[in-house]
Amino acid sequence: MSTPLSTKLIVTASPHVRSQDSTPVIMWNVVGSLAPVIVAAAWFFGASALLVIAAAALGALFTEHSLGRGGSLADGSAVITGLLLGLSLPAGLPLWMAFLGGAFGIGFGKLVWGGLGQNVFNPALVGRAFLQAAFPVAITTWPAVGGGFWTLKGDLFAFPFTHPTPDAITSATPLGLLKFEGTGTHLANLVLGNTGGSVGETAALVILAGGAFLAWKRYLNWRIPTGILLTVAAFSTVLHLIDAKRPDALFMLFSGGLMLGAVYMATDMVTSPVTNLGRWVFGAGIGVLVVVIRIWGGLPEGVMYAILFMNALVPFINRATQPRVFGTGRKAGA
Amino acid sequence: MTLASGFRHGVHPREEKELTSQLPIRRMPFPDEIVLPLRQHAGNPAKLCVKVGDHVERGDPVGLADGWVSVPIHASAAGTVTDIGLWPHPDGSMALSVTIAVDRYAPQVPRPRMVPHWEGLSVDEVVRAVQDAGVVGLGGAAFPTHVKLAPPSDHAVHTLIINGAECEPYLTSDHRTMAEYPERVLFGIRVMMHAMQVGKCVVGVERNKPDAIAALRAALPADLDITILPLTVKYPQGAEKMLIQAVTGVEVPSGKLPVTVGVVVQNVGSVAAIAEVFETGLPLIERIVTVSGHGLRRPANLIVPVGTKLRDLLTFCGGVTPDAAEVIIGGPMMGQAQANLDAPVLKGTTGVVVLEKHETRLEKVYPCIHCGRCLEACPVFLNPSLLGDFARVARYDDMVDLHLADCMLCGSCAYVCPSNIPLAQLFQASKVALRRAKAGAA
Numbered sequence: 001m002s003t004p005l006s007t008k009l010i011v012t013a014s015p016h017v018r019s020q021d022s023t024p025v026i027m028w029n030v031v032g033s034l035a036p037v038i039v040a041a042a043w044f045f046g047a048s049a050l051l052v053i054a055a056a057a058l059g060a061l062f063t064e065h066s067l068g069r070g071g072s073l074a075d076g077s078a079v080i081t082g083l084l085l086g087l088s089l090p091a092g093l094p095l096w097m098a099f100l101g102g103a104f105g106i107g108f109g110k111l112v113w114g115g116l117g118q119n120v121f122n123p124a125l126v127g128r129a130f131l132q133a134a135f136p137v138a139i140t141t142w143p144a145v146g147g148g149f150w151t152l153k154g155d156l157f158a159f160p161f162t163h164p165t166p167d168a169i170t171s172a173t174p175l176g177l178l179k180f181e182g183t184g185t186h187l188a189n190l191v192l193g194n195t196g197g198s199v200g201e202t203a204a205l206v207i208l209a210g211g212a213f214l215a216w217k218r219y220l221n222w223r224i225p226t227g228i229l230l231t232v233a234a235f236s237t238v239l240h241l242i243d244a245k246r247p248d249a250l251f252m253l254f255s256g257g258l259m260l261g262a263v264y265m266a267t268d269m270v271t272s273p274v275t276n277l278g279r280w281v282f283g284a285g286i287g288v289l290v291v292v293i294r295i296w297g298g299l300p301e302g303v304m305y306a307i308l309f310m311n312a313l314v315p316f317i318n319r320a321t322q323p324r325v326f327g328t329g330r331k332a333g334a
Numbered sequence: 335m336t337l338a339s340g341f342r343h344g345v346h347p348r349e350e351k352e353l354t355s356q357l358p359i360r361r362m363p364f365p366d367e368i369v370l371p372l373r374q375h376a377g378n379p380a381k382l383c384v385k386v387g388d389h390v391e392r393g394d395p396v397g398l399a400d401g402w403v404s405v406p407i408h409a410s411a412a413g414t415v416t417d418i419g420l421w422p423h424p425d426g427s428m429a430l431s432v433t434i435a436v437d438r439y440a441p442q443v444p445r446p447r448m449v450p451h452w453e454g455l456s457v458d459e460v461v462r463a464v465q466d467a468g469v470v471g472l473g474g475a476a477f478p479t480h481v482k483l484a485p486p487s488d489h490a491v492h493t494l495i496i497n498g499a500e501c502e503p504y505l506t507s508d509h510r511t512m513a514e515y516p517e518r519v520l521f522g523i524r525v526m527m528h529a530m531q532v533g534k535c536v537v538g539v540e541r542n543k544p545d546a547i548a549a550l551r552a553a554l555p556a557d558l559d560i561t562i563l564p565l566t567v568k569y570p571q572g573a574e575k576m577l578i579q580a581v582t583g584v585e586v587p588s589g590k591l592p593v594t595v596g597v598v599v600q601n602v603g604s605v606a607a608i609a610e611v612f613e614t615g616l617p618l619i620e621r622i623v624t625v626s627g628h629g630l631r632r633p634a635n636l637i638v639p640v641g642t643k644l645r646d647l648l649t650f651c652g653g654v655t656p657d658a659a660e661v662i663i664g665g666p667m668m669g670q671a672q673a674n675l676d677a678p679v680l681k682g683t684t685g686v687v688v689l690e691k692h693e694t695r696l697e698k699v700y701p702c703i704h705c706g707r708c709l710e711a712c713p714v715f716l717n718p719s720l721l722g723d724f725a726r727v728a729r730y731d732d733m734v735d736l737h738l739a740d741c742m743l744c745g746s747c748a749y750v751c752p753s754n755i756p757l758a759q760l761f762q763a764s765k766v767a768l769r770r771a772k773a774g775a776a
Contacts, residue, residue: 009660009661009675010659010671010691010696011671011672012660012694012695013671013756013762014662014666014668014743014748014758014759015347015745016660016662016666016689016694017348017693017695017749018754019345019347019749019750019752021752022700022754023700023753024700025752026703077703116701117700117702117703118701221706269704269705269706270703272704274706274717275709275717276709279706322736323715323716323717324715325588325716325740326575326585326714326740327575327587327588327589327740328737
């Protein structure tokens with residue numbers, strides 16, 4: 001009548017049950033939510049965008065596979081790094097550079113720190129900062145949108161370690177136009193993404209939709225992007241009111257890499273604070289730095305450096321925003 | 335933030351109570367052999383008072399209380415003492431235990447005993463009667479109940495709180511006790527309020543037990559100030575500090591006892607056990623156990639003689655399914671997995687849960703990705719993520735600064751951890767390491 005229990009009983013520590021979400025599930029959901037962003041990139045910049053994204057992702061995966069701990073490809077985090085880096089690059093970047101950026105991001109942005117969970121800086125942005133320093137011209141050569149899906153932009157297949165010949169039709173980004181030529185961009189184009197820029201940063205609405213999905217699934221914390229966007233909007237509104245020549249809040253929100261950065265880069269769990277108050281502080285800090293760099297800095301865009309700078313402050317933010325322990329402070333009875 | 339009969343943070347594991355919540359309590363027949371460890375409660379283990387070959391009647395002591403924070407252990411069936419020695423204990427150790435071969439032909443009627451009339455007794459006599467009956471907290475921790483009945487005199491107790499939250503998944507023994515024996519629970523409360531000279535009592539019950547709430551309300555006596563308070567369904571609602579906050583709105587100060595805010599908490603099962611002492615004179619020799627889980631063929635709520643071996647209990651419940659893999663004493667959040675089914679049911683055994691292989695946590699552990707979910711789960715607002723980092727590198731003093739002492743090992747952090755990090759286990763190990771270091775220094 002009764003089945004004797006197998007002699008091999010499982011003995012684990014309590015709790016013996018756990019919630020359904022696992023780290024790989026979270027990571028692969030983030031990857032999935034990037035699919036529409038990649039489609040938008042291909043829509044605006046054609047096959048070149050897909051090639052650049054693929055090259056960056058391959059660089060990241062190759063490095064994780066060869067230098068990371070065994071089996072760490074399966075957790076999905078290296079794919080995210082590669083895709084995000086690719087999405088933040090211009091469509092005409094030579095593929096060897098994109099590959100190198102992915103490899104550098106994983107190698108020096110993550111693995112030298114000890115792998116998943118140990119790094120201080122967002123690996124995708126480390127890769128991008130490396131490319132910005134190493135190839136300042138190539139990474140700021142922005143091909144124009146349109147021109148047919150199969151028309152390749154720039155010198156994608158430049159031989160490794162040679163510099164590309166800039167012969168493609170280029171256009172400045174909205175922020176570059178504003179900073180260096182003093183001209184604006186139509187808001188509708190900004191919101192839809194029909195402007196110059198990195199392949200995945202222009203389609204603000206698609207990015208926001210992906211972020212909303214992840215926030216709903218609780219795979220990203222909504223406080224960080226909300227903090228960033230609110231701060232940028234408020235700060236730039238104040239500046240715009242003081243001096244009308246400065247861009248207004250809508251332009252600031254929908255131009256450059258702000259959406260991609262706020263939704264996908266700043267929310268990287270590993271490199272953002274663990275406390276909710278800390279997340280607000282982190283988001284506000286990024287927002288202020290973005291506006292400061294864009295308005296007063298030498299570069300037209302500041303999202304990357306703003307996030308990297310705040311990444312460095314995360315341990316201090318965590319320490320300063322520890323929650324009040326139950327039964328201590330003013331709420332403790334007697 | 336308002337706390338409508340609840341507390342902040344916490345988690346929502348699958349309740350799984352529907353397996354047994356509507357099954358009436360039944361009595362399990364006596365097994366052939368019972369094993370009674372002398373250490374079944376917090377404090378000093380009982381002192382052995384029988385020898386091999388002795389015949390004991392049901393209810394006779396086999397161990398006597400050793401000091402104030404200790405209680406006696408009584409034989410849960412008539413029979414012959416066949417062995418006194420080390421036996422597998424549910425906590426994983428080997429513990430001194432008395433084995434009794436149950437007399438199959440004995441009527442199992444306890445010796446006639448005096449039933450003390452509670453109203454005529456002084457407070458000290460009530461406390462003494464409760465200690466002599468071996469009553470301990472039946473919610474799992476097994477802290478001697480009489481100690482809580484006599485709180486230190488420098489604090490005034492204004493409210494008695496009865497814990498009927500039963501927030502652990504699967505467990506329904508308190509639920510069935512309240513639903514089927516509301517009069518007994520309320521009589522126990524009457525005795526306690528009398529003994530402690532407390533004018534007010536609140537019974538906290540999670541809202542997922544409407545029949546228990548209705549039964550208690552229907553049986554409320556007119557002459558006592560007793561409130562039945564429905565509570566938010568959330569784990570760990572039944573943790574003492576969470577329950578006190580839900581009832582009174584006050585946080586018990588860190589490192590202090592509930593009595594500092596004027597309350598004493600007793601478990602529903604303990605209250606029913608006290609009622610039994612003053613109804614029948616019978617000591618605590620059996621208890622209501624929920625035997626459940628998808629790995630068990632016939633889940634049930636049973637009155638089980640203390641000392642019944644897990645193997646006999648599971649066999650009585652129809653045995654286990656082919657995929658059964660883990661047997662837990664207590665609930666799945668804080669209970670203890672068993673390596674040996676010869677371990678017996680103790681006074682503090684609330685339930686026995688059998689999990690199937692796919693339900694266990696035997697999965698890969700990933701590095702912490704600092705998602706912060708554990709901070710939002712921790713009911714006492716600790717930072718389990720950082721504590722876990724420190725625990726892995728043995729930085730115990732830093733953990734003390736982060737209030738490790740306030741961790742009650744409820745497991746909410748480990749429950750939500752997407753990386754499957756055994757945070758509760760790390761914290762328990764850290765607490766043990768700190769205790770050892772302290773003992774070594776002293």
